[in-house]
Amino acid sequence: MTNGNGSPRSDVPAPQLNVLVQYTKDLSFENPNAPRSLGPQQQQPAINIQINVGANAVAEQDYEVTLSIEGKAEIGDMVLFNFELAYAGVFRIQNVPQENLHPVVMIECPRLLFPFAREIIATSVRDGGFPPLLLDPVDFVGLYRQNLAAQTTQQQQQPS
Template sequence: MSEENEQPQGDAQVVLLTQYIRDLSFESPNAPSIFRLIEEKKPAINVNVGVRVNQMGAEGYETVMTITVEAKSEDTVAFVVELEYGTLWGIRGVPEQHLPPLLLVECPRLMFPFARRILADAIRDGGFPAVLLEPVDFGALYRAQRGAMPEGTKPN
């Protein structure tokens, strides 16, 4: 796309239309015995984060963040919580080359505090001390995804 065909930056619009939980799962397979074990040995927390985008019409995009938090004390699983948190964005006037970083970096950055609260509440409601996730560097995640993709493919 040539620079002549790009719309001026002043015409760009990015609107958050809605946000929602697509899927939320909490498991504590070793309850209630795990509560005694975690008093003796603090569980190790493992966090995995992923982001994908689905185009929804000409100017609509869904950004979905998937976060999995697993806590283990020694080799015993304390809990596993999985969240798919979605947002629907209306985007107009943004040059196509700017869409991937917008949808895979900036949109998840705005979504993260909401997803973090949902996860903390689910963990606390499961009987465990709330886990407040550290901020995620979505720029680094995006660069890692791009580096792992074959030439000529678009990130989703």
């Protein structure tokens, strides 16, 4: 908000987003076909990645946001590796209008967590004997919109 001449209003407190703590909630890496999976391969593996975001309030202005990432690399019917990571953070969100709170929690918070989760996955895959898996950046705005659309469709399909 501005005071009319373009400068911020001094009577409205600025929105704040603070990371209180971030942590690995769960991490699993499996290399079920080692050492066979670690040898030279004739083709590139098919890699499937799934990303989800969950959140819950832990205090009046504090929210735990969990970024869940699952992945699997396969060649034919042989699994090279698979992993599951739940990486979370507790965020304090202040002075954000109620109508903007959900997008902040579900878009901005996972966006802050993602680089750390990406590094954990790359390191785990590398430590499992493979080249590091560097995940592409995630469009959390698109993911948010996709989830909202899916929820709307599900609600419309439920009988009244």
